[in-house]
Amino acid sequence: MTDLVWPPALLMLIGALLISVLRGRWQALLILATPLCTLWAIWQLGDGVLQSAPFLGYSLELVEADRVRRLFATIFALMAFAGGLYALRQASWYELSAAYAYAGGAIGVCFAGDLISFFLFWELMALCSTLVIWSAGGDAARRAGLRYAALHLLGGVLLKLGIVGLILHSGSIDLRPLVLAGWDSWLILLGILINAAAPPLAAWISDAYPEASPSGSVFLSAFTTKAAVLALILMFPGTQLLIVVGLVMIFYGIIYALLENDMRRILAYSIVNQVGFMLVGIGIGTEMALNGAAAHAFAHIIYKGLLFMTAGAVLMQTGKRRCSELGGLYQSMPLTTICAIVGALAISSFPFTSGFISKSMIAQGAADQHLALVWYLLTAASAGVFLHAGIKFPWFVFFQKDSGMRPAEPPWNMRAAMLLMAFACIAIGCAPSALYALLPYPVAYVPYTAGHVITQLQLLLFAGLAFFVMLPWMKRTLTISLDADWLYRVLVPALLHAWLRLWRHIDDAIDGALGRLSTLWQRLVVAPHRPSGWIVASWTTGAMALGVLLALALLIWRHLI
């Protein structure tokens, strides 16, 4: 134990608790102040283990700080602030409370110095995020939330199994880089990858996030997957497997986003895609690549939050969520449109936006290691990102055909939140050194070289051209694309029903067999012993006497033979 430190996660959790109690102006104040206080506390933390507590017979390191942990905690706190501002007037108190506790869990994960406290905060996130989804109300949200919770608790248990095994086998609870060897580390990786939305267990993200409320999906987009990214940075840096996983995620995200019609599902798939970039960076594992992954996470939270905010604004103002039903909204929602475009440019790594300076670090990391194939794929994927998120989302929602709707701009607090995020996107893009200074390792990378900028612009240009050429095929009708989630949406329930039927059959069979047996028993054994049965009913005196003599004869005969 060291001097008094304010555990940032605790501040956030206290805030969440108070939000659920207070109402009105005090509540609003608390919503805005809590993340800022937390942010302050985060920057008060020096490096090293700062707070420990006994638990399960071990000494937990509840707060351990270093550069990369602080970086993630910072962006989580900022995101909580922006989300709180965005949700200030519209969301219910329980959604906000849950969301803040969710953020608290994420921040707790950031500073967890050992595997046990890491897991505790991890589970807190899973529970609170479920509540955030449910807060949307309605049956779709209920079912999506349930599936989400079950999958995450499953992931949590796998993680728990891995952690317990690791602690038992290694004797140490320290959160540390691991080597993929043995069940334990594989289970841990699996548990984390479920939260990182790695296929084939990625479907929860496109299943659950679009069912949350407008503000709910803003919170959701920020924490779960990025906490997983941080966990991978801390525990599995340089694990080659992650490169493959990351690449699969990148293309999985692009393809499904292109096929998708629901605007928030597009963005959800886009998260998979973006997290894939980060995983590739972690998999490469050099300082440059890890820096890139961290920076990209930071940037991504901001622009993805922004995109979800604009989508949420549209949803709230129109009540429509499908691209095929939207269009032409730029006329009445210019500010939202501009913000959406900024976000779209940022996600497409347009120069002078945040995506440009972060994603290119990952590609550079690949190049430094002479991973040519990876580099090519990353580059090709950048074009794909532009297609689905950079152009498709703003085009179909705000331009395209005129849907005839003229919704108003969202309320001031939403606008303020969007402007804040848009500003952050551009500010980071223009002045990358501020972000670079926060990164875990010293940065000797200059994004704005002529060659880089021109290459990127060319790429985006051709991608844009391709989009409009292929526009007729891009228009989506009302379809739902098949994903791995049919596994648990269809197959598991079907199996469960089959099992239940089988169970009932077995039950019936046993009951039937028992019934037949008992009938037989009744007829042959029990019935004769009834008061009227032949064994019990009054015998005539003569019969009794005869019986006795018979018994006697039998016995004597037995002896005499």
Place this chain on the structure above:
Amino acid sequence: MREHLPILLVVLPMLAAPICSMLPRGRQAWLLATAVSWAVLAIAASLLIRVHAEGTISYALGGWPAPIGIEYRLDGLNALVQVLVAAIAACVLPFSGRSVQDEIDADRQPGFFALLLLLITGLLGIVATGDVFNVFVFLEISSLATYGLIAFGRDRRALLAAYRYLVLGSIGATLYLIGIGLLYALTGTLNMQDLAARLPAVADTRTAQTAITLVMVGLGIKMALFPLHLWLPNAYRFAPSAISAFLPATATKVAIYLMLRFVFDIFGVGFAFGRLELNEVLLALAAAAMLSASLAAMQQRDVKGILAYSSVAQVGYIVLGAALATPIGLTASLLHLFNHALMKGALFMAMGCVMLRVGRTDLDAIRGLGRRMPWTAAAFVVAGLSLIGVPLTAGFISKWYLVLAALEAGWWPLVILILVASLMALIYVWRVVALAYFAPNESQRREEAPLSMLVPLWLLVLANIWFGIDTRLSVAMAESGMRVLMAGPP
């Protein structure tokens, strides 16, 4: 005086019986009988103490020594059985006062008590005597008294039941008589000890074997060994309450004692069990008794019927232990003989109370008994638990020994048999208890039995608990009886 106690024990009730019958009022007869029964108990107890202190007591009737005269011979075994009979009598007689008043016409009451005293005489005589023909005489005295007593029952069916018992009992007595007649022809003696000494010489003859078979079947009827029990259920059911409390606790027990005496002390285990393999027959019959009678008890609609069939099953337990012919088995058998008398006496007494207040003992009469007659119902529950063999009751101890004996002999199936039968006992006792306590009933009026009945009832109930917790006395008695039997023929 002191040396004449053995005969006094038998003579006292015998002499009291005619006096009793001549008394004008039932009340007076009852008082006399009760006083006699207490005196008998005191004598029996003093004899038991003496046997334990000084060893076997031999008393030559009329001063004629053994081979010629009749010898009364008291050892650790029959002194115990005598005390048992006397104790049950001493409990039942005070209890019978109210119930007899209620169930039997006033002018017939003196006769009833006279018969009861004769019954006691017969039973005590069977136990005390060392002469097989004398046994027959007392057997007939007790049987005749029993037939008469059963016929006192209020139900018309009592008469038929008594008649049936008369027929079967006479057959049994006759078989016994033929048996000992054959033995006398072979050996020329009726004294038990002499018989035992002379039998081995003629053991190989068919006559001897036939004689044994006859004696065993005759006794089998008396002790209601399955399947020779057919007379018993109705006899117990329709007899007056006092008699159905007295008979199961004593009459069958005395018959069992007699069988034990014959098998172990006269024929010898080696002969009866080893050569004739009677133990196999007994085991099979005991097992059948436990299962079949329990099954029947489970389905009876009259509580006295349940208890009667349960008695048949319990005879199975006792015979089972004896048939194992091991020290523990015999101890178990004797313990159960003793304990079962306690529990069955208490249970039938409880039914006597019900009979007094409700007038019938079918299951419907039991409804809500827990509220109407709390003490009676509680007594039934405790004695019922003892019957099931729940720990802290006497029943547990004897069953425990029985199980140990079976285990020791390596007879696993017997252990299961005992447990299954206990489970069935649980079911038939539970049926009554559930009705008494958990069935809704219309009448909530309290109508508890009078103290004169409750006190003897609870004496027996407490004995059930006492001998379930402090086992030193009962186990020591049973073991001393066992040693007598295991010692075999002289």
Place this chain on the structure above:
Amino acid sequence: MSPQLLMLSCLCLPLVGGGMLLLAHRRPRLRELILVLTAALSFTSALALLLQFREGNLLRLDLLTLLPGLDLMFEIEPLGALFAVLASGLWLPTSLYAIGYLRARKEEHQTRFHFWFCVAISATMGIAMAGNLLTLFVFYEVLTLSTYPLVTHIGNRGAVRGGRVYLGVLLATSIGLLLPAMLWTLHVAGTLQFTAGGILEGKLAPALAGLLLLMFVLGVGKAAVMPMHRWLPAAMVAPTPVSALLHAVAVVKAGVFTITKVVVYIFGTGFLGTVPAQRYLVYLAGFTVIAASVVALRQDNIKRLLAYSTISQLSYIVMATLALAPLALTGAGLHMVAHAFGKITLFFAAGAIYVAAHRTQVSELDGMGRRMPWTMAAFAIGALTMIGVPPSAGFVSKWFIIAGAYQADLYFVLAVIVLSTALNAFYMLPILHRAFFRAPEGRAHGEAPWPMRVALVSTAAASVLMFFFHAPILALTRSLTGAAP
């Protein structure tokens, strides 16, 4: 107070209290005061006993000797001390709850109810302190019999039918299997004394030991390992306070407690490790965990759902015990406590809903979280305990069970835990969603009476507190096996 006196008072206090209740039959207030005081005193003496035990005093009480080598005697060991404190500790809120429940429902025969409750608690204390198998068996049966009047308290046809199944299964298993197993043990080992390291080692061939273990596991019907589980759903006809304390804590825990005692002190974990059949029993318990959860999925009646959940959770404990690893035993001990806190809370909540809203089905719980926030918050904590997520006690115990499975190299157990967690989530979470995220329907109503609310909030708090402060319980369960951390 001398330790022996203390043990005697643990055993007899509830009985004395019960007797006084009967005397105070006509004065409800006095009667309830006696009840609460008795519960408090019992808890105090159990706690004092625990403290004495932790000081290292030898706590042994020879009550009676029935026959030579066959005596009723008590001896405290870690698990028993824990169980005694748990049962008497939870009796206190339960008695409060029962008072509120019976009054609000205007039940008849309240004195009778409280009296049998006292007897059942006394029997539970006897089980917890039993020093040999015979003593344990005796009190096991007393517990069965004394709970029957409670199960059938309502007295209608359904109650009698449920009671028949209850009594039938419990007595048939205990007399038909447990008693023979006990006799066999006595025959082989010559004693029934609970002895550290077991009494059977070297006296029984492993194959036969497997059979004996099977007889014990199935014979202890109270542990509700399939196929001996049917009594538990049947017992749900009982008034809710009974379901809460007895069918979530005392009776069922007596079952798993018995199995644990048999495994640790009769067989001995060392000896049992050499018994091949022991694995199959782990599989049986695992199967029960999963199968009961699946059945729970399709239950709509809250109490039945909870009953199946109990069956599943009990087999967790049995499974952990049979895994034999020190950490698994620790987990089993912890789960006994954790599940007790969680499940009693759930039952309390179910009863509170019944009293306040007259609802018994899951499908009727829409918006209940708005109407009865305290009750449903407690329910939520109970549900989390069942799933085993922080911050609930279930997390702590499952942690050790997992660790124990690793120690024993039983990957089957791990798979069961994974699957059952998902299943638990699937049947618990929809209830929470219904209660908190749907609009209430029907006429408005408030919370249940205050004694009930106090009870359920305190047990829920206990579950959360155990998550944070489990060190004493952990130390106690660890000393059960002498396991290193």
